[in-house]
Amino acid sequence: MKTRMIGGAEVSALGIGAMSFSDFYGETCEADSHAVLDRAREVGVTHIDTSNIYGAGRSETVIGTWLAANSGARDTVHIATKAGISSDAHGNRVIDNAPDYMEAQLDASLRRLGTDHVDLFYAHRHQADLPPEEVAGTLGRLVEKGKCRAIGFSEIAPSTLRRAASEHPVGAVQSEYSLQTRAPELGLIQTCAELGTALVAFSPVGRSLLTDSPIPRARIETNPFLSVNPRFTLPNHDFNLAALAPFRALAAQMGLSTAALAIAWGLHKGDHVVSIPGTRSVGHFDELVAGANTDLTPQDMARIEQILPVGWCHGDRYASNQWVGPQNYC
Structure with a gap:
């Protein structure tokens, strides 16, 4: 690996x-999640990335019960979690x-994870x-207290990263990044490389x-999220499936699953990119592992870019109400 x-x-x-x-994309159970873990x-996959809001703490609890059942695990x-998204009375x-809240x-x-520290603690969204600098200082004090080993931010702009890193080293920035979401190439992936910050790519298989x-x-x-997401509403969804047919054919020609080729592409975009796909099944997880273990040539990368050029995807990645929190920077 x-x-x-x-x-x-x-x-x-x-x-x-x-x-x-959690049940975000479909029903699952603790036994299936433990099987993936x-x-x-x-196979040597060591990074687990969760959040306090995934299933209202359920994801962390499942990881915690797995840790308790597996001596030495x-x-x-390397466990990462996030906080910073809340709800008002409505x-x-x-x-x-805010420091006390975080x-x-x-x-x-x-407590849910059953550990005295996490290895990475993100601000799940940045409070505008x-x-x-102030938020980085808040997180840095949690490092000083021994409650986390490194700090991170999710869905921030390159300029925000630079300001945060001026106060405290930022171990990782989490952002959606895949063949259908290329926005991080507009400065974020470059700034992360410059500052020694990992780019943790979520939704790498779209x-x-x-x-x-x-x-x-x-x-x-x-599904409450997908049913209003522009890439999954009609007619965009049909256009996207049609546009992806040649990519699926290329993956098959290369002896790979489509997911494996998507993972391989993402990891070849930089040696500071970490890919965090989610799955509810061991079979699909093995496809993802195969992608991480696949080496692509410059010619392979060029073929992929020819089939799925920047901007091919139909629809924004979020609906208007889903854009609360993420920073735009293009």
Whole structure:
């Protein structure tokens, strides 16, 4: 397994996006999540990336019960979690990076995970009216207290990263990055490389579009997130499936699953890129591992870019109400 560095720690280039341990994309159970974690341990996948809001703490709890059931596992995995997204009295999303709130949320995460520290703690979204230097200082004090080993931010602009890093080293920035979401190439991937910050790529297989088995229309229509997401609403969804047919054919020609080729492409975009796909099945997880272990030539990369050039995807990556928190920078 290829490795990367996050905040001074060596981790597997492929990680686990543990939103899949909740029911966000479909029903799952603890046993299936534990099976994925067992398989990850077998093949050397060490980075697990979760959040306090995934299933209202369920994802962290599932990881915690797996750690408790597997002696020594905590010493072999690199655990990241996030906080900073809350709700007001009306259920509207609120971004809160206040020091007391962030520490209280991390403390709750540690209890669910059953550990005294995490290896990486992100601000899940940046609170716009707080200077990023101030938020980095808040997170840095949690490092000083021993509650986390490194700090990170999710969905921030390159300029915000530079300001935060002027106050405290930033171990990782998490951002959506895949063949269908190329925005990080407009400065973020470059700034991360310059500052020694890992770019942790979530949704690297496009919320299933970049796989051999995209989520079917019937399930999309019953999923609160996907049913309003512009890339999954009609007619964009049909256009996207058609545009991806040549890419699926290329993957098959190369002896790979579509997901494997998508993962391989992402990891070849920089030796500071960490890919964190989510999955509910060991079989799909093995496809992702195969992608992480695949070496692509410059000719392979050029063929992929020819089939899926920048800007091919139909629809924005978020609906208007889903854009609360992420920073735009283009």
